[in-house]
Amino acid sequence: MGFGKYLAYRLFNAALILFFVVLLTSTLFVKLADVTLQSQIQETVQAEWNAYAQHHPGGHVNQSEFIKQRTEYWTDYYGLNKPYRTRVWQTTIKTLTFNFGQTRQTLFGTRDTTQIIKIALPRTILLFTTAQIIVILIGILLGVKSAQNPGSTVDRTISVLAMVTASLPMWWFGMIMILIFAFKLGWFPVNSFPDPTLTGLAHIKDVMWRMVLPVTTIVTVLFGGWAWTTRNIMIGTMQEDFIMAARAKGVPERKVIYGHALRAAAPPIVTMTIFSLLGSLGGAIITEAVFNWPGMGRLYWIALQQNETTLIVGLTYIFTLLYLTAMILADLTYAFLDPRVKVGASASM
């Protein structure tokens, strides 16, 4: 399969999954919304009747008649009288077009779900990208180091670290970090929510200061795994003939390792790590909640605590979108790094 075709297939696949996920969320959401809307309508109509009765004492309108009428009005307003299928479909379309609706409580100064997520998303990306870049740098460096000397102290330490961090919850490690560095030592703020009174450079400094603990948490939990993956792939690559050939040609050892070996190992390293990154995204999101970092994770936490269904639907959609984008990105990066795939694409076009 040529690369262009392959990419098209992946895009189609992603779109299909996105649609499927949204359909599922809508199916569940409409069922949930039914119950909440019904009780909401009852309350509203009762309040309306009370108000009406107050303003028109001795009015000639029959109470049950009034209630029936208003209930019908609201039922129609919310579209509850339409068939279930239609409503699921409508919700699906609305969600796909980023039209999530209103939350019940004000978050980040607005009740528009889309707006709320728009505020939170860049913060999550900022935190996660910063952490990830550090993880990649440390991970690759240590991975290469231990691949150079398998069985050395560095190598053993990394393998133990990879095993331990693979089985510990990242968010729990965050709680430990708070205990040690915020509570016990008092070096960093407990709350990662940036000070809203600061602007300009002071704001940037404040945000960076508050990022230290969450970033350290993510980095500590993830770099062992990265180093381990890099190591395993690099050990395989270092046994290739072209490494021997490069050494024979008098290429300096540093260039052999960071040029020939790492460059040749890059495509599998990148794909494997993007997938492990996606796997750790869930943990990282919960870690945000632990640190009170006002991103997607914090939103998830609030949405679950306060039962904000629209927010959950919105978050699920955006999360899925991000996830699928990252997967396609993984494919593209692979193709970019491995000339064998790139030319396959041009040849088939």
Add this chain to the structure above:
Amino acid sequence: MSKNVLEVKNLKMYYFTNKGVVKAVDDLSFTLKKGEVLGLAGESGCGKSSLGFTLMGMPTPPGKIVDGSIKIDGREVVGLPEDVLRKEVRWQKISMIFQGAMNALNPVYTVGYQMIEPLVYLKGMERDDALDRAQKYLELVGLPGDIVYRYPHELSGGMKQRVIIATALLLEPDVVIADEPTTALDVVVQAQIINLMKKLKKELGLSMIFITHDLSILAEISDRVAIMYAGKLVEIGDSEKIYYEPAHPYTQKLLAAIPRLHEDVERLEFIPGQPPNLINPPKGCRFHPRCPYAMQVCKEQIPELKEVDKDHYAACWLL
């Protein structure tokens, strides 16, 4: 008489594995004259490739040169620090033609990039000059110059092998080691590569060690032939001598195993048994367990190379 470009004396290279010491190259001595092609043959696992890398001064880990001397163009290279080896010896004095069908070319770099690496790192040449020179050498081996911009996977096996030959010749080294350059290529391409190497030998006056397990190829290209068995040299001499008057029983057996076009052979022979385990080689002559003429002395004492004829040596108690 032309001078020796390579002199190897009592060379020992052992692999120190956790199962024991593997004596892959054990007490080897030979010389290579300028403009001469020495064929090096033997069964797989006899240590011939190990010897190739040892001569480059880079035995495959966990291998180490234990003893002996390698003189290239009169300069002793055993014991030189890695840095000096890399900067002054490797590829400039002695280079290697790898088996091209395998992974000797890095799939993520262009052909040109990989060819000019020694020029850039060792000679300090500019990229463009280096590419010019690479293109010249590519043309010499019968490839279009613009191949430098291609990636290895875009080339056929034969083309890759030519690229590798060109790369080995770029710095005009005193000695070239060809490590099974034709193995895993199909027969037609094999013949083309052999012809190319013959041409290069004639035009450039290459001094070369040609390592292969295929004796019929050696007959085509080599002036002298050395036969290795279990890490030791068992016979060395002019090609004619080796082919027509093999002295060592192992060489005789090896030759009998080659199919010949011009003679009627009832059936191909094979050598019974297997090459010995090099961690614990047999006492005495290492070939004695498989040798039809084995005597008591063969089991006890190691035979030395003896001159059987002018410039023809063999290590056997029969002689």
Add this chain to the structure above:
Amino acid sequence: MRWVDMKDSLKNFWNDFRREKSGMFGLFLLILLLFTALAAPLLTSPDIPQKWKTYWLENPQNAPPAWSNYFSSTTKAPHVIYTYHDLHITKSKDQFGDTVYSFEIPYKYNYQVPVKDIVIFKLASNASSPLDAPHISIALRRPVQDGYSRVVPLLDETVSSNATIQLSTNTQVRRNVLNWLKQNKVQVDPTLEFQLLATMDTMKFLFSQIQPNIQNMMDNPKPLHGTYTLLVNVTAKPGISVDFSNVEIVFMGRTYGIMGTDDRGRDIWTGLIWGSRVSLTIGIAVAVLSVLIGIFYGVTSAYLGGWKDEFLQRINEFVASIPTLPILILLGVYFGGHIMLWQLVLLLVAFGWVGIAKVARSMALQIKEQTYVEAARALGAGTGRIVFKHMVPQLLPYAFAQIALGVPGAILAEASLSFLGLGDPSKITWGQMLNEAQRAGAAVNGYWWEVIPPGLAITLVGLTFVLIGVALDKVLNPRLRRM
């Protein structure tokens, strides 16, 4: 495979496995964990799962473990409970013919910070009207402090049946203590006295040395070490009987047991022990099911080949690209904010089989080419027979290693969901313990004993299986050894 061969290969396997030190350590941990999980009702008590949902009133809240005293300069009094068997009750008649039950509790105090409170639970009587209710008088005899009286009268009142008597916050107790201090010539400012009646930490005064000024006693208390005795008399009118069989006299500790308590007074150690059950169940069930399904799926796909294989692989890819956690969260909300244990197992399996199916398929494709599969097909063996009898057994070693390596992921998923508050409310899980700790702000308040142990337990279980998995992989899949 015949039994003898099986025994032989098992023996070989065990010989190889025994040499993997980390694997053996993992096995040891696994046995320990299994024992803990199975013996949970014996190690603690069988009614814990029901009790877990309530407030544990007889325990202090947010108390650190007792052993934390070893690492602290200010040692805190641990939690002590006296039950019927610890009380040597003497019964006598007074001059009015009433029955007097009296007992003494000796209490050794050598800490810096005294107990929070002394509480009497479940003192029952058969009195039907308040007039008949028995009368209790409590006093505390302190160790000798030169020049000061030793006995502090604390309480003198009638008690209704099954009432809880908390001494620390009782106004009468506070007044008695203040009076006793004044009798011992302690200066008490009248406005301060009024304030103290409402807010005084009674135990602090009872367990520290008397100083001439009460302000000093408040700001800079000096603990009075030695043996204290709690003196209790219960007087009951004729015909009224008092039941001490369920009585509990609790010295509410500032520290508690092996792992302390949480904000509801629950014993964390008990929770840790019971939590192992859910963790192991989830981990093992999910790993076993998803590996089995994955292997069958992969092998079948490889065996069928052609468009069927293509189709099955597309489904696999489809499932693989669904982000698990958000979907689980969504379903959790849909199920009413909680995912039951069995639902969670099914869901995690539904997402968990894909990776294994992919590897199993590529391995099966190699096996398929082997001659004996050809031979079996030529002999007329059906698809099912070939898949189950010839291909699956070859993949079993891989499966065992994968099962072990898959456990931590499932455990982490459960913990994450529980932490988000979507866990099974009928179960005690480490994730939920951490959820409650987070909601109570345990980390920011420094209640480390509520945060560290549950997470450590999760890590330990995960590590156990990783260790076993890596060792199994090395022993059973020698080809992968070089990877």
